[in-house]
Amino acid sequence: MAHEASIPGIREFFAARADTWDSKYPDDSPRYAAAIAELGPLDGAFVLDAGCGTGRALPLLRAAVGPTGTVLGVDVTPEMLRRAAAHAPAARVVLADCQRLPLPDATADVVFAAGLVNHLPDPAAGLRELARAARPGGRLVLFHAIGRAVLAARHQRALTPDDLRAEPNLRPLLAANGWRMDSYTDTDDRYLVIAVKRGE
Template sequence: MDLPHSGASAAHARELAETRAFFAERAADWDGKYPDDSPRYAAAIADSGLTTGQFVLDAGCGTGRALPLLRAAVGPTGTVLGVDLTPEMLDRAAVHRAEAALVQADCTRLPLPDALVDLVFGAGLISHLPGPATGLRELARVTRPGGRLALFHPLGRAALAARKGRPLTPDDLRARDHLHPLLHTTGWTPRSYTDTPTRYLVLADRTA
């Protein structure tokens, strides 16, 4: 993998530090703030096409709420790996160690070989990737040709913006017109795009 020049490295490090600090101070209360999301997670995982025996990467796994659901989908013969940048989030996710391996890592520089993963599940991930093109390209690197990416949030873009007291902006990365071209240039072929009040789910296949 080519290393970015020093200026890019410094900017990347700053973004990582800001992201880590943001989630570190929220880790303890995270699940209590969003207690009713599990059925939406389960539905998204069901629609992702994940099957028994596959290798699934929960990229930005946070407190691990998706990990038991991913384990149920791949069964005892599958592999579930949760990766997160923030130690405090992984501490909360540790209750799921019987269901998944956990690794602290930057999703733009994963300690994984090429073409290993069948499905990348990213809940709330795309908005927090430092350098989204770099992150999506790295996720494509570790995914086998024909494997899949599922970018999910239990709220659609408008509903999430309203919850935060913000309007939707024209430059929102998660909008179809912005995200689909980005996926095409980072190794993914968009498959479906759903943005409703109770679901944001984008599925893309790893380009062969």
């Protein structure tokens, strides 16, 4: 499960795609909405959208937490974050590395991470940092609007056994870094993993 991503490389990759990202995937919003709805009531919650990109989840999360809740979008790419700020003016957005979050310990009730884990330079360190920022019992949502097989086909790649998003690889990775996997779904029309932060 080798990862060669770096923060400068990630920024360069996404900066070049920021302006066309949403128009490239116009049908994803209902799938985001369905995933967020499955989390149940979030009224008053603090939700961290880790690697928020252009902010497609931010308005949905903002609506879900209600007037007493907080939504914070964090991304490492300025160009993506500018689009996120325009997308969801009622949510706060911050330029930051998800492996070094500008948050105190045990802050987030929910960490929503769409398409993040495979872009982390060090997935174990990233998951540990997300766990640090989540309260005990808080939830981590790993989401993609399509499943692994469809995503691989879109990029003209084959699925390989070392894909860290595969359940046999992801479950122990989560467990070693502060999380307990609660559910795992990988179908053509969505990838959704929900994990719970273990108590201290």
